[in-house]
Amino acid sequence: MDSEQEYIRYLWYSTVEAEERGDKEGAARSTFILCHLITTQDIEAQQREINQRATQAIDKIWEGRQQPNLPRCVLAAMNELKDIGVWDGDRNSSYILATRALENYNKMERERVGYLTAKKAYKDASMDYSHTLTNLATNLIYKKLHPLQTNSRDPLEWYFPGAKLIEICKSNGVEITFPTLRKYQRLGLIPPPIRLGRKAHYSALSILRVLAIDRAKKNGKSLSQIKEVIDDLLKIQLNLFYSIFPPSRDWWADACSTMTFLTEEGSEYLVEHIFGDKPELLGKNND
Numbered sequence: 189m190d191s192e193q194e195y196i197r198y199l200w201y202s203t204v205e206a207e208e209r210g211d212k213e214g215a216a217r218s219t220f221i222l223c224h225l226i227t228t229q230d231i232e233a234q235q236r237e238i239n240q241r242a243t244q245a246i247d248k249i250w251e252g253r254q255q256p257n258l259p260r261c262v263l264a265a266m267n268e269l270k271d272i273g274v275w276d277g278d279r280n281s282s283y284i285l286a287t288r289a290l291e292n293y294n295k296m297e298r299e300r301v302g303y304l305t306a307k308k309a310y311k312d313a314s315m316d317y318s319h320t321l322t323n324l325a326t327n328l329i330y331k332k333l334h335p336l337q338t339n340s341r342d343p344l345e346w347y348f349p350g351a352k353l354i355e356i357c358k359s360n361g362v363e364i365t366f367p368t369l370r371k372y373q374r375l376g377l378i379p380p381p382i383r384l385g386r387k388a389h390y391s392a393l394s395i396l397r398v399l400a401i402d403r404a405k406k407n408g409k410s411l412s413q414i415k416e417v418i419d420d421l422l423k424i425q426l427n428l429f430y431s432i433f434p435p436s437r438d439w440w441a442d443a444c445s446t447m448t449f450l451t452e453e454g455s456e457y458l459v460e461h462i463f464g465d466k467p468e469l470l471g472k473n474n475d
Contacts, residue, residue, distance in 0.1 A: 202214075203215050204332060207332065256290065256293045257344055257384045257385075258286075258289075258321065258324065258325070258335055258343060258344060259285075259286040259287075259289035259290045259293070259321070259324060260286075260290065260382055260383075260384065261343040261344055261346055261347055261382070261384070262282055262283075262286040262324065262328070262343050262450065263283070263286040263287060263290060264347070264379075264382045264391065265343065265346055265391060265447050265450060266280065266282065266283045266286070266450055266451065267379075268379055268391055268393055269447060269448065269450065269451055271379070271419065272393075272419050272422050272423050272426070273419060273420075273423055274423060274426065274448060274451055275451035280450070280451060280456060281327050281456065281459050282324070282327055282328065282331070282450050282456075283450075285320060285323050285324040285327055286324055288320050289317065289320040289321050289324050292313065292316045292317035292320050292321075293317050295313045295316070295317070296310065296313040296314050296316075296317045298313075299313045299314075327459055328343065330455070330459050331449050331450065331452070331455040331456075331459065332449060332455065333446070333449055333450070339439070339442075340439055340442035340443040340445075340446045341446055341449075345439075345443060346391055346392050346443045346446075346447055347381075347382060347384060347389035347390065347391055347392075348389055348390065348392075349387050349388070349389055349390075350366060350369060350381065350388060350389075350390055353369070353390045353394060353395060353398070354366070354369075356395055356438075356440055357395060357398050357399065360395075360399060362398060362399055362402045364398055364402075369390075369398075372397075372398070372401065375411055375415060376415060377397060377401060377411065377414065377415055377418060378390075378394045378397045378398065379391070379394070391447075392440045392441075392443035392444045392447070393422065393426075393444055393447070395440055395444075396422055396425055396426075396444060397418060397422060400414075400418055400421050400422065400425070401414055401418065404417075404418075425444075426444060426445065426448060
């Protein structure tokens with residue numbers, strides 16, 4: 189049994205290392221073997237370990253008053269990937285949990301208003317939200333994403349203020365202003381920013397969009413022509429980032445490719461295999 193567990197652990201780390209090297213085929217092979225070797229004992233041990241890491245992450249998020257930002261970032265990223273055509277369904281555990289976490293957060297905020305006269309309703313809503321948020325963090329960690337790790341695997345770092353987007357575009361030879369960004373939003377060339385705190389934040393994918401728009405304009409394309417093809421161009425670019433380029437590029441480029449882990453079939457299969465096929469139950473038995 190010990191040798192089998194060591195082999196499973198070896199395959200786990202091999203999968204992580206292969207993904208970090210950009211070896212998609214090797215990662216898929218290790219994941220396939222891993223799926224067939226996991227035992228009930230290993231499942232319980234991994235559940236406990238992952239739930240502990242998720243709880244630690246959530247504690248830090250609560251301390252920093254960032255708790256609604258995690259589901260907001262995950263949901264916005266997945267909707268953007270869906271619009272591009274990277275995935276085409278809503279039956280994804282990360283998507284379901286992020287949606288439910290935001291619903292519970294909004295319910296908690298509504299109950300907060302009547303806290304003095306309805307303390308139980310607020311406490312129940314608060315517990316539902318906290319539980320769903322922990323489940324979301326558990327789900328992300330098992331997909332090799334991790335909140336608050338200060339790198340491209342943290343969904344909270346896939347979004348940044350408009351001033352940062354302008355700075356990054358400028359470093360890549362593209363001059364852009366806030367009025368131009370707003371114009372692109374109106375035309376549907378880039379998605380609107382999401383609110384994190386008091387500031388509007390743009391996704392890492394918005395940088396790819398701005399760079400693609402600039403190249404197309406220099407080739408004589410109009411904005412209406414660009415709008416017809418930009419999603420396809422972005423999908424191709426994401427696939428290139430994911431399968432060809434080595435890791436440790438610019439952090440925003442890493443973030444673009446890392447976002448696809450949310451919808452990657454292999455990681456989603458592992459989540460369902462370990463925790464069961466009901467996303468609402470993730471981590472529930474690991475208190």
